[in-house]
Amino acid sequence: MEFNVAIVGYAAGICSAICQFPQAYKVFRTKDTHSISLGMYATMSLGVALWMTYGFLIADMPMILANGVGLVPSLYTLYLTIRNSKAVKSQSK
């Protein structure tokens, strides 16, 4: 039986997509984002959106799906991180 290289790509894509969920669930549950880096979530969400766009451009369905699925929880975490960082700033004024 031949080793199927694509399986490694699919496994990587699945990890990239699902990894966003535990973090989004954690911030949904606790509303606590203070050790999360806003710079990370802004850059990562942009990256996920660009990977999805790239998937559309090269018509690669696994890439569109993996990144489309991951984008939703990633943007949710980003949204809460921005909202909390604004709240902290206005409190410290």
Place this chain on the structure above:
Amino acid sequence: MEFNVAIVGYAAGICSAICQFPQAYKVFRTKDTHSISLGMYATMSLGVALWMTYGFLIADMPMILANGVGLVPSLYTLYLTIRNSKAVKSQSK
């Protein structure tokens, strides 16, 4: 001038690689990981390692580089998150 699709892929790769740094720097500076999801960092680091492996298998240098660079800060954040979660568990005993 023709639109170069690969530019979107490179931009996505750069975002994926550099997004790990602000988070690793933040946990390095504060040693605080308590709003970070261990599940996320474990899955994401595995994903980055698999993307790098996939890059080697299909001999794609940008994929190897982007994920190789991102893997280092990702593993550092994962290491601190695991260490802190163990410390919290032993304190609560």
